[in-house]
Amino acid sequence: MDSEAGFTIPDEGEGPGTLALSGPWLVSSIGAIEPELRRIGGPVARIDLSEVSEIDTVGAWVVCDLAERLDAEVTGASERATRLIDAVCDLGEGAPLAPPRDVVWTRIAAGTGAKVYGARAGIYGVVGFLGAILSAAGTLIRHPSHFRGKALVRQMELVGVAALPIVGLMSFLIGIVIAQQGAVQLSQFGAETLTVNLVGRITLRELGVLMTAIMVAGRSGSAFAAQIGTMRLTEEVDAMRTIGISPMEALVIPRILAAILMMPLLGFYASVMAIVGGATISNFALGIPFFNFLERIQDVVPIYDLWVGLIKAPVFGLIVGLAGCYHGMQVKGDSEQVGLRTTLAVVSAIFAVIVLDAFFAVFFTKLGWG
Template structure:
């Protein structure tokens, strides 16, 4: 049976007492040693462990804690035991207590503050990127040989031609839904014929361009961010700068030209397909023949509605292209950033498109284009 740990206090008379331990400083033999050590009063100059038969990590920690509290030296250990003791001392690290939880109100204010700061920082960066894009356009305009014709034509195909199918299907279904819902509501007043007015005006003025912009933002804006972000990770953009090619002129300008040019055409195409979808439903459900539908559209839809949609479309296109390219240029670090920036590009573009659409609605209302 192992000897229980014990200690005695020996007064050295030259500057403090010595605490001499005997027995085993191991977990099985400690007993109430920590409690007995707490009762030791007075200054302790050193701790003598020369008569200790065995020591383990628990015993070493008990002695070290007591020595730290009394500011005493530990002496008398054999080399192997001294190494164990030194390892226990070296392993001591202060434990970081978890911070006191904040109140829900303070946490809410912190979240709002972080969101406002992030939004302001992003807006600042986006405005700077817009300025850089304008400078790149000016450089290309003053040096036409820098214009990348083939890259721009390729973007025309990717942004415009390849999107005709999905935009046409979406617009057709939207036209059907608008006509169906409008007919249900107007039937209560015996005014089903005004479904034609609803379909014609809302698609040409608002939904045709707006839904097309949202679709292009999700389809092409995300592609821009992912493509440029991947090029940033693979250091292709740095290589372009090294050989004297401006990434703004080579990557941003062709994409911006393509989206700004194609979005009015896609918006007009979307509005026409939506009108066809609405006309088909009016023919099937309201017994309004196509020729009557077309004549009514020509009578009730002013030309201003078409101009409103065509004026908004290039602005939406510029916002989508710049937001996608800007977020792609911000990628750095790892591949996870590509996905995060791609998502941010889509959300940012759609948000700005809707905000600008609201601004245009107020603006055209003020100048009388209602």
């Protein structure tokens, strides 16, 4: 019995002939003749398998490919070869690679319903996370010695002190933009001096705290999620539980407290820097002296605008800290989850902050602080 696969090409001058295959047509023997098989161009009317001693799925696939490419009929195949060839050829390269899709409006409705239904698990997870935080806080109240003061100070430094340069620069530039654009619009009514009112009220009441919360969400919220998520992947969180350390007490509560405590300070700092930016551009573009601008701020900005910003700040800090820590604790599986959860932490924190800011605007207006 031949140990190598072979074939005989019909003479081209005699018209379509028979391509005779011989020997074992197995995965181990076809490789040597595959380049020559690719060069066969016909004319071939039949492919004769009567001299083929053995054949496997790979051999059957090669025969099918030859028959389709040369438009030839397969003859002389044994019962086993016929079954294999029929099974392989029926697979067909033209078969659809993807299942049929529903029409677009059906897919949109089904996808929306699935997301709404899946949000239930997210709500359960957030509620459970809040419960774990409250439980850990109760434990710390009963046992103050468990509180990690050094971790809190470290997180306050990272969230607050390290953020001063970028928050200050951003707020300074925002103050310049508000003053310059506001003056352009107010000049149409001859009311350029009201630029002081515009800059003072909008920064102390809204933009100072809101933009700071967005910056902290992108800077510290993402860091919370990435740090805790990486610890989850490396099983450091599980190791802490094993040795009797609560991850909530050691990792989550210091970060959330740092965000809550530092947000009012950062928000006030951002508002001051925005006012300084507005005063700077007004000094050069509007002819309002720098210190006159700052003095007029005290006259035109009600004190409750400052309190509105300071009241909103810790709530925004709580949202940012919760979002970052929650998504970090949800990481599992692989490193891709760290990036996914970090993105979700930033997006969900910014979305929640903006929604809450809208509610606060309505609430304080009802209180007469509009």
